[in-house]
Amino acid sequence: MSSNGTRPRIAVFKFASCDGCQLSLLDAEDELLAVAEAVEIAYFPEASRRMAKGPYDIALVEGSITTHHDAEAIQRIRRQAKTLVTIGACATAGGIQALRNWHDTAEWVRLVYAKPDFISTLKTSTPIAEHVPVDLELRGCPINKHQLIELISATLAGRKPNIPTYSLCLECKRRGNTCIMVAGGVPCLGPATQAGCGAICPSMNRGCYGCFGPMENSNAHSLASQFRVLGCARDEVERAFRSYNGWAWPFRRVFEEVPRS
């Protein structure tokens, strides 16, 4: 219950994305009824035909900005939202579609679409925070539904949500995992990646893919050098960092000689 006794109004918006993050809310089967009782889902086209007007207490924003229309819409959403929370790698870092930022988008459009004239797009895919101020980020590709539920319960209780920004390794070690990087020589992005997923990949003997994006003070450069020591070719290292969160500056800068102005 929010401070004035009414249920907080939540809205879910979508830009360029696969919908996987907003589905995490519908996927939270055990908590869904409790959520629906405790908050007012005012706007969530994926789940309900009801489309109530703002202002909203929390706007959950999925997806990256890839068109002129997006760039205008996000400004309107910001004006209607007390708290704006970006959810998922697309919204927080530009997503996998930000790979086009390193290429000629117009040429790709010509290659992919039969009638390129119908396509109106920006040259880049950029995170929401490059357009409007963002209050909180939920990372991941997709986000972890427990973090989403945590955000909602913390808001309802009036406390700060427990969303750590430190490395995945701390979570991995608390689970008692063997470090696959040290014990197996497997390149793992965990030491440069933000915790929050529960260390799913290392727990399954896979290197972390970095889907939660750069952690606080991410020293991706040192980790990239270590990947080379472990025997990765330069382009393999580049591919490892340049995926879902490749456009996030701490990952991007490893391969960009010219510093951002």
Added chain:
Amino acid sequence: MRKKSYRLDEKGLDALIAHLREQGYQVYGPKVEDAALHWRPITGCADLPRGWTQELAPGRARLEPDNSAALFHHWTCAEGLKAVLHLPLVRIMAARRDNGWFRILDNPPPAARCAFVGVRPCDLAALAVLDRVLLGDRYADDIYRARRQGAFLIAIHCQRSAPTCFCASMGSGPRARSGFDIALSEFAEGDAPEYFAEAGSPAGMDLLEACGAAPAPPDWSRAVEEGCARAAAAQTRRLDAHAAPQLIDALFDSPHWDHVAKRCLACGNCTSVCPTCFCVNYEDRTSIDGREAERWRLWDSCFTQSFTYIHGGSVRSSVKARYRHWLSHKLGRWQAQFGTPGCTGCGRCIVWCPVGIDITEEFRQLQLSAAAAASFATKD
């Protein structure tokens, strides 16, 4: 207590473990799991890592096949005993609101008493450090105390050292002197290992007697001393902890910290694996309907931004400041605070650092930079 030593074979060791289990202990030992050694519940010698040894180097750990019948041809588990005694994640409180009432819920009943087989001398030393930190002051840690108090410790002296071990210079190994109920030494030349077992407490002696252990041959004790002395002499890494407190204060502004910070990932693997790092954080969790609340305690690390977050920001916002803090506390300020260094020389932080940062090497470089600064000053 009268010092008594015994001779055990593998059957005898199995009998010790069985006895402990009958007495209600959960017995832990080093066990191979996911390509590394971990402290896991065991039921007998069959669970111990026979046929395996370790290759340990900065940023690198491998299990290697070992052509021997020995059960203890390895060194340290990936984690210290704190993983069992100072839990990484523990619920410390739960409450529920019902019809206007606020009710504190029971915590789960205390776990069974723990016994550990194959505790290395460095890890015994780490327990002494943790005891001082968590139990040695007015405000003791009850969760640790509950698990630690009933713990039964069967140590193993090291007659070989790993390249990353530096316990000899820290005075914590390779031979255990105290803090155990029983200390074993392994002789595994033939196809059946044998053990020289020293009782370190009345409970240890009772257990050995109850298992009908025979007295040890007179020359075994000397053989163990010699084996441990060889292990100590073979250590190539060392650290001069006595020099640390003074040096650390003088080197606050050393450029060497920038050098380490270029490599350090602030990932916190070193603090997670260090058997004496004890810091924790607390998290409150609430249910969506607002009826249930829980408080959890979880391992924290001085390498995180939130660790020193106070009003307005983090005190140690750079990686450099965090590495400097970690090394300075571990080696230097810990001595003023608790009377010993916080490092036992186990080498885990060297092995499990993803980029192989080596505390002994960093400390050596700091000493060199101090020496260089001193000679520069005298030339002035």
